[in-house]
Every structure is written in C-alpha cells, then in structure tokens.
Amino acid sequence: MSDVLITNGRVVDPATSLDEIADIHLTDGSIARIGTGLSVAGAEIVDVTGAVVAPGLVDMHTHLREPGREDEETIATASAAAAAGGYTAICAMPNTDPVQDSASVVDQVWASGREAGLVEVVVSGALSKGLKGERMADLGEMAGSAARVRLFTDDGHGVQDALFARRVMEYLVSVDGIYAEHCEVEALAAGGQMHEGETSHRLGLRGIPAEAEELMAARDIALAKMTGCRLHLLHVSTAGTVELVRRAKSDGLHVTCEATPHHFTLTDATLEGYDPMCKVNPPLRPARDRAAVIEGLKDGTIDAIATDHAPHAQQEKDQEFSYAPPGLVGLETALALTITELVDPGHLTLAVAVERLSTTPARILGLDGHGSLATGRPANLVVFDPAAEWMVDPMKLRSKSRNTPFAGRTLKGKVLHTFFNGKQTVTAGEVVRGALV
Amino acid sequence: MIGKHLLSMNQLTAHDITQILDTAESLRRVTDRPIKKLPTLRGRTVCNLFYEASTRTRISFELAAKRLSADVINFSADSRSSVAKGESFKDTAWTLEAMGVDAIIVRHGSSGAPHQLAQWVDAHVINAGDGAHEHxxxxxxxxxxxxxxxxxxxxxxxxxxxxxxxxxxxxxxxxxxxxxxxxxxxxxxxxxxxxxxxxxxxxxxxxxxxxxxxxxxxxxxxxxxxxxxxxxxxxxxxxxxxxxxxxxxxxxxxxxxxxxxxxxxxxxxxxxxxxxxxxxxxILDQVANGLAVRMSLLYLMLGSNEGIDA
Structure with missing residues (x-):
C-alpha cells in the first residue's frame, strides 16, 4: 500500500473538463482523489508548484525497431525515451523484422514491453503478410492474442491495391479492428526524396507530390464509407488530406487522423542544405500545408499528435541525401514542440494540446487506463513545466538513435515526472531504471 | 568574392562571374604558349572525386590543375560501389582530408553531395555536377x-x-x-x-x-x-x-x-x-573554353589568400 500526493499542480484533464490548481492522491497505482488541500498520512509528497499535471501522453505511432534492428533502438530504450518524453503508452508499428503480422510476433513485442515496464507498449499489427499488400496478415488471431491488437497498418507502405484494401476493411469490421493507412500512391511517389514543389525542383531532388498522399486518402475514405470500417490516417501532411478528413467527418464517417510535430514545425525549406536529418516520409511540406495541419489540429479535424518516432543508425543518416533513410526520432521532443509551436503562439490551448497528445489517441486505441485523470483510473500521468526552456542535445536523448533535426534548438516545456500505473518512471527529468521490475 | 567553395551558381554575383570570365581570358593566353604551364598552384593538391562516369569534365579539371602546377589525384568510383565496399562518402572525404588535399572537385549522382562534403572537410569543394541539381x-x-x-x-x-x-x-x-x-x-x-x-x-x-x-x-x-x-x-x-x-x-x-x-x-x-x-x-569552343574557365576558378579560389576567404 503506497500513497503519493502530488501537490499544487495545475491539473489539466480534458476527459473530465478539469483545469485548476489541485492536489492528486495516488494509491495502489490508481488515482484516488483530486482536490485542494489534500492531506494523506504517510504519503510521499511530490510538490509540483508551477507545473502542469496531465494524463500521460499516448503516442499512436512509434517505431521500436525490435525485433530486427536492435542496434538502432530496442523496446527498452524506446520505452525509456517515451517515459522521458512524458508518455505512458506507445503504439509499436509493425515494420519490424520479422514483421508483426502474426500472433506470435505481436505477443513477443507485447511481452518485451511489459518486461521493460516503463510504458504500456500497445502493439499494432500489419494489414498484410510481410507488409507486401498482397495477402492478409493474421488479423483475427492478432486481435485475439495477448497483445489484443486493435490498430492494423502496413505503415511505411500504403496499400496499393484498392480491392485488397476493400477486403481488409470488410474483414476488420468483424474483428473490431482499425484500418490505419500510410497514404502514399507508390507510382506517384517512387524515388521521391522530398516534397515535390518549387524547392525540390530547384534542389534537383526528385519529388513526392502532395497528390500521392491525397489520392489514397480519398480512396480510403470512400472505401471506409462503403465497408463501415474504422479508418485512421497516419501522419497526414498536406492541406488536401486535412480537407478530405474534414469533409469525411462532417459526412459522419468514423475517420480519424494524426499529424506529427515535425509536420507542424518544419517546412520543405529546411531541405535547402541537404541535411539528411530533415529527410522524412511523408516529406516536410511547404508553409501552406504546415498551416493547414495546424488548423486541423485546432478545429479537431486532426485528432492526435503522433511522433512517427523512427530511429536510424548514425552511419545510415550520414550518407548522401538520396541514400539516407527517411525518419527522425520524436518521443523526447513532441511535448516541447507542441508547447513551443502550438500552445505558445496561441494556436491551441494547453487543454486542447493535452487532448491531442493524450485523451484522443487513448480513446482511438481503446486504452481505458490512459488519457484520463478520472478517479479510480490507473495513475498514468505526466508532470511538466510548460515554461522551462531547454536545448535539444542529441547526445542526451535516451533513444538509442540520435537522428533529430532539432539539435541545438531551444524548446519550451520540460517533463519533470512521469507516473506509469502509479509508479514513477521519470523523476526530476531522469528516467527511473527498473521502475516496475 | 567567390567564396570558399563553388557549390551553386546561386552564390555568384554578376561581378563574380565577370571576374571568373576575365581571368579565364587571361589564362587562355597561357595555353597558346609553347610551354603551357604556370607555377601558381605549385605544392597544392587537387583531388578529382568522381562518383559518376565522366570523361570531359574530369580531364578538363585535371588538365586545368596541372597547367597551374598543382598535384592532381583522381578517385573514381561508382556511386553505389563504394557503398557496397563499405566505405562511406563521409569516410572517403575524411580520408582525403587527412591526406592534406587542398581542393576536392566532386561529381556525384546524388543532388547535394557537394554541399554535404563542404560541411565535412576544410578543403575547398568545387561542384563538378551533382545529380539533377547543378553543374x-x-x-x-x-x-x-x-x-x-x-x-x-x-x-x-x-x-x-x-x-x-x-x-x-x-x-x-x-x-x-x-x-x-x-x-x-x-x-x-x-x-x-x-x-x-x-x-x-x-x-x-x-x-x-x-x-x-x-x-x-x-x-x-x-x-x-x-x-x-x-x-x-x-x-x-x-x-x-x-x-x-x-x-x-x-x-x-x-x-x-x-x-x-x-x-x-x-x-x-x-x-x-x-x-x-x-x-x-x-560546341567544340565550349570544350576548349572549359579548360580556361576551370583554370580561372582554381586560380581564384586556391591561388592567393586574398582571393579565398576575403
């Protein structure tokens, strides 16, 4: 029986419409009570005056690289990076080696996540065997496994065959799965290095047009309407996609989507210096698309902020731009980028930011134990100082890979403590080793 | 002034271009002499780093450097074969740097490779063609x-x-x-x-x-x-x-x-x-003039200290 009393924080919980200075009493890993002037005999007091207490962040889109590329990241290092970034749940993308396309692989990832014990590792499953877009992965068996897979995606690849997409959507309805798409028509995007536009043509880099994303988004929305399947669009990056989702939602379709911090922070202009750190897929887009992503986050068209955390080994990023793999690490910068780029300039209130980072992604993934500070729920929460500034130093990241385009940037918003199922995984900004072990 | 590297025509003003062309004109007279050589770059080393097949550009640069008395080394590799062999572009750059090369003339199939190279080495970098970007x-x-x-x-x-x-x-x-x-x-x-x-x-x-x-x-x-x-x-x-x-x-x-x-x-x-x-x-004048223009660039970039960093 352990009691913790988190005192004097600004408690922000969109799920219960709470935003006030209060104390939170945690007992036996759950939230016992929220109120002012609480006092609990024998409780450990964590005074968080001046800081914000929010439900732990939930990342819908994390590449953990284990199994297969443990030199780049492991489930344990990704969990530590996530905890340090204020997360209590992360969704493991299936493009591992072997691919998460069967119950045995998803269960292995799920069990390793439990063993790391720093966050809840929610496991997604592939839509197709080997992410090839040809034969269905073991969708029902993954849904019924210990990992209880709910979100299915071939992330990294869009499903090219419309009939296959239709069949998978129809099938997923019967196992209560979400069809999550990496929207990219390969015929239009093949060989592309960055967004196709004025900058790519000037730099002489082959472009990926916005239409490569938008055509597939439009197709999937039509198929979702046809099949009744729940559709989630991963990392939307163009004004056109945001508009398609806005219209689909107003038509009453069950479509959700996410956007990444790098797409609401950076534009394709950052590619001017050919820095492979800024190479990512979908690519960074022009200012107009970035503004549309911010607008979508503002009006709720975009439900979630997701990192698309994609670790890469140094030698792979240290190549010619055309050969370097796309992707960047994001777990430890997402909250600060949200505060610096969206809350500070007045695009989002802090409460809406928390909704996009925690409440809504938890709801989409069906995680009852996350995304809310309601009494009786597991104590999954983050304490952060929204005003504290810090400089991104790649060498200080807990992730095993250091491929961030934000090196040297000063950001606002610092994680102080993270609690996962009532145990402190981060204290005073430091990850507690073996928190649950 | 031209700057330390020549990566893109963007970095050159009309004045810079005129200076390069005027210098090329003077240097071309050298090539009409019986002894076609100037001592300007004696003791300097220029490396032709060519990741793409090229005859005229590489020979033109080699000859331009030699006419200015520089030592010239040629390193040719297919863009992907060096990767297959395990030596990265960056390691090759650092190797050349460690050998004390003064200038690297780089041709690469990947757009932006000269920009990346310029960040890794102290030597002057001259773009001899990068992907679909510039030449x-x-x-x-x-x-x-x-x-x-x-x-x-x-x-x-x-x-x-x-x-x-x-x-x-x-x-x-x-x-x-x-x-x-x-x-x-x-x-x-x-x-x-x-x-x-x-x-x-x-x-x-x-x-x-x-x-x-x-x-x-x-x-x-x-x-x-x-x-x-x-x-x-x-x-x-x-x-x-x-x-x-x-x-x-x-x-x-x-x-x-x-x-x-x-x-x-x-x-x-x-x-x-x-x-x-x-x-x-x-078309043949273009080829002949290439030599004079490349001599001019090497002369202006490597020849005198005032011409380099000012």
Whole structure:
C-alpha cells in the first residue's frame, strides 16, 4: 500500500473538463482523489508548484525497431525515451523484422514491453503478410492474442491495391479492428526524396507530390464509407488530406487522423542544405500545408499528435541525401514542440494540446487506463513545466538513435515526472531504471 | 568574392562571374604558349572525386590543375560501389582530408553531395555536377563561350531546349544567364519542365518554332534515351520532330545566332548532324573554353589568400 500526493499542480484533464490548481492522491497505482488541500498520512509528497499535471501522453505511432534492428533502438530504450518524453503508452508499428503480422510476433513485442515496464507498449499489427499488400496478415488471431491488437497498418507502405484494401476493411469490421493507412500512391511517389514543389525542383531532388498522399486518402475514405470500417490516417501532411478528413467527418464517417510535430514545425525549406536529418516520409511540406495541419489540429479535424518516432543508425543518416533513410526520432521532443509551436503562439490551448497528445489517441486505441485523470483510473500521468526552456542535445536523448533535426534548438516545456500505473518512471527529468521490475 | 567553395551558381554575383570570365581570358593566353604551364598552384593538391562516369569534365579539371602546377589525384568510383565496399562518402572525404588535399572537385549522382562534403572537410569543394541539381563550371564555360561571341550577355535571348527537369546543366545555366541579364526561355514538353520553373525567372513554352527567329542562342540539352521508357514523351522520333534542331529549323535563326550543346550529343535526336557541324555550332569552343574557365576558378579560389576567404 503506497500513497503519493502530488501537490499544487495545475491539473489539466480534458476527459473530465478539469483545469485548476489541485492536489492528486495516488494509491495502489490508481488515482484516488483530486482536490485542494489534500492531506494523506504517510504519503510521499511530490510538490509540483508551477507545473502542469496531465494524463500521460499516448503516442499512436512509434517505431521500436525490435525485433530486427536492435542496434538502432530496442523496446527498452524506446520505452525509456517515451517515459522521458512524458508518455505512458506507445503504439509499436509493425515494420519490424520479422514483421508483426502474426500472433506470435505481436505477443513477443507485447511481452518485451511489459518486461521493460516503463510504458504500456500497445502493439499494432500489419494489414498484410510481410507488409507486401498482397495477402492478409493474421488479423483475427492478432486481435485475439495477448497483445489484443486493435490498430492494423502496413505503415511505411500504403496499400496499393484498392480491392485488397476493400477486403481488409470488410474483414476488420468483424474483428473490431482499425484500418490505419500510410497514404502514399507508390507510382506517384517512387524515388521521391522530398516534397515535390518549387524547392525540390530547384534542389534537383526528385519529388513526392502532395497528390500521392491525397489520392489514397480519398480512396480510403470512400472505401471506409462503403465497408463501415474504422479508418485512421497516419501522419497526414498536406492541406488536401486535412480537407478530405474534414469533409469525411462532417459526412459522419468514423475517420480519424494524426499529424506529427515535425509536420507542424518544419517546412520543405529546411531541405535547402541537404541535411539528411530533415529527410522524412511523408516529406516536410511547404508553409501552406504546415498551416493547414495546424488548423486541423485546432478545429479537431486532426485528432492526435503522433511522433512517427523512427530511429536510424548514425552511419545510415550520414550518407548522401538520396541514400539516407527517411525518419527522425520524436518521443523526447513532441511535448516541447507542441508547447513551443502550438500552445505558445496561441494556436491551441494547453487543454486542447493535452487532448491531442493524450485523451484522443487513448480513446482511438481503446486504452481505458490512459488519457484520463478520472478517479479510480490507473495513475498514468505526466508532470511538466510548460515554461522551462531547454536545448535539444542529441547526445542526451535516451533513444538509442540520435537522428533529430532539432539539435541545438531551444524548446519550451520540460517533463519533470512521469507516473506509469502509479509508479514513477521519470523523476526530476531522469528516467527511473527498473521502475516496475 | 567567390567564396570558399563553388557549390551553386546561386552564390555568384554578376561581378563574380565577370571576374571568373576575365581571368579565364587571361589564362587562355597561357595555353597558346609553347610551354603551357604556370607555377601558381605549385605544392597544392587537387583531388578529382568522381562518383559518376565522366570523361570531359574530369580531364578538363585535371588538365586545368596541372597547367597551374598543382598535384592532381583522381578517385573514381561508382556511386553505389563504394557503398557496397563499405566505405562511406563521409569516410572517403575524411580520408582525403587527412591526406592534406587542398581542393576536392566532386561529381556525384546524388543532388547535394557537394554541399554535404563542404560541411565535412576544410578543403575547398568545387561542384563538378551533382545529380539533377547543378553543374556550375559548365554554366561558366557556356557563359564564357557566349560572351566571346557577343561581347555582352545582357539582353541576349537564350532558349534552353529539352529535358530541363533532370538537367543540372539547365539549372546552373538558367541561374548564370539570368544573373548576367539574359532572357531565358525553357522549351520542351511539359513532362520535362518543372511546373515551378517560372520562379527561376525563366519563361516556359512548349513550342520551339515560334521562338527561332528571335533567338541569339539555342542551347540544346541531351535527351537521355532511357527517358523514353519513363513515358515522358512518346518516342525519340516524335521528340526530334517537335523539339529537335534540324537544318530546316536552324535556317530560321538569325545569321549570328549560336547553337550550343553540353555534350555528349545524340545526333539525330535533339540535334541534327549537319547542325552540330555548322558554323553556328560552338560546341567544340565550349570544350576548349572549359579548360580556361576551370583554370580561372582554381586560380581564384586556391591561388592567393586574398582571393579565398576575403
């Protein structure tokens, strides 16, 4: 029986419409009570005056690289990076080696996540065997496994065959799965290095047009309407996609989507210096698309902020731009980028930011134990100082890979403590080793 | 001044370009002497780092450096073979740096490779062609060749015809010509011209014939035969019919108008054999001038300390 009393924080919980200075009493890993002037005999007091207490962040889109590329990241290092970034749940993308396309692989990832014990590792499953877009992965068996897979995606690849997409959507309805798409028509995007536009043509880099994303988004929305399947669009990056989702939602379709911090922070202009750190897929887009992503986050068209955390080994990023793999690490910068780029300039209130980072992604993934500070729920929460500034130093990241385009940037918003199922995984900004072990 | 590296024509003002061309003119006289060598770069080492096959550019740079008495080393590798062997571009760069190379002339299939190299080494970096990005020394030698004939570049009407979208020669030439005050028109099928090329300051058109009588320079780009398989135009025959410069089209051009081509040519596609060998064609002058322009660049960038970092 352990009691913790988190005192004097600004408690922000969109799920219960709470935003006030209060104390939170945690007992036996759950939230016992929220109120002012609480006092609990024998409780450990964590005074968080001046800081914000929010439900732990939930990342819908994390590449953990284990199994297969443990030199780049492991489930344990990704969990530590996530905890340090204020997360209590992360969704493991299936493009591992072997691919998460069967119950045995998803269960292995799920069990390793439990063993790391720093966050809840929610496991997604592939839509197709080997992410090839040809034969269905073991969708029902993954849904019924210990990992209880709910979100299915071939992330990294869009499903090219419309009939296959239709069949998978129809099938997923019967196992209560979400069809999550990496929207990219390969015929239009093949060989592309960055967004196709004025900058790519000037730099002489082959472009990926916005239409490569938008055509597939439009197709999937039509198929979702046809099949009744729940559709989630991963990392939307163009004004056109945001508009398609806005219209689909107003038509009453069950479509959700996410956007990444790098797409609401950076534009394709950052590619001017050919820095492979800024190479990512979908690519960074022009200012107009970035503004549309911010607008979508503002009006709720975009439900979630997701990192698309994609670790890469140094030698792979240290190549010619055309050969370097796309992707960047994001777990430890997402909250600060949200505060610096969206809350500070007045695009989002802090409460809406928390909704996009925690409440809504938890709801989409069906995680009852996350995304809310309601009494009786597991104590999954983050304490952060929204005003504290810090400089991104790649060498200080807990992730095993250091491929961030934000090196040297000063950001606002610092994680102080993270609690996962009532145990402190981060204290005073430091990850507690073996928190649950 | 030119700056430490030459990566893009963007970095050169009209004044810089004029200085490079003027210097090239003086240096060309050296090549007319019986002993064709200056001692300027004695004791300096220049490395040709070529990740893409090239004959004329590499030989031209090698000869330019040797005429200035520099030591020259050549490193050639296919873009991907060095990767397969396990030595990365960065490691190769650091190796050359450790050997005390003063300048690296780099040709690479990946756009931006010279920019990356310039961040890794202290040596001067000269872009000898990177992917579909730029080929600044080609543009400089073209400007030299045009100026030689017309004395002034400002106000000239220049058409660049063909595969603009994949062409580093086109990108560098558009920048250089516009900086020097020429009027540039890009001509070809829409599949071969970037939609945003208007923002480069050039005019875009899809028909060559209406332009011919006003042109001072008709600059033809090489059509890469493999493009045919990418469905960028129906056939080489149709391309030649619509955009190739043949004798009939050439006859519409002004008497003093020039025909240029960066080579290697596909005779019978973008240029007819009789056009390439006509008096209007200055294609061989372009090659000869390349040597003088590259000597000029090495002279200005490596030759005196004032010329380098000021």
């Amino acid at each position: 600044p020394t080609q543009a400089l030698l073209d400007l030299f060749s045009i100026r030689e004939r017309f004395k002034e570049i400002e106000g000239l009407k220049v058409a660049i015809v063909g595969d603009i979208i994949h062409s580093r020669v086109a990108r560098s030439n558009v920048k250089g010509l516009i900086t020097m005050g020429a009027e540039v028109t890009l001509v070809g099928p829409a599949t071969l011209i970037p939609r945003e090329a208007a923002s480069w300051g050039a005019t875009i058109t899809h028909q060559l014939d209406p332009l011919l009588e006003d042109l001072d320079v008709c600059y033809l780009l090489r059509v890469q035969k493999e493009r045919q398989n990418e469905q960028l135009f129906p056939s080489l025959r149709e391309y030649a019919n619509l955009w190739g410069l043949d004798a009939r089209r050439m006859s519409k051009m002004k008497a003093d108008a020039l025909v240029m081509h960066p080579g290697p040519m596909n005779r019978g596609v973008e240029i007819a054999a009789e056009v390439s060998e006509s008096p209007r064609s200055i």
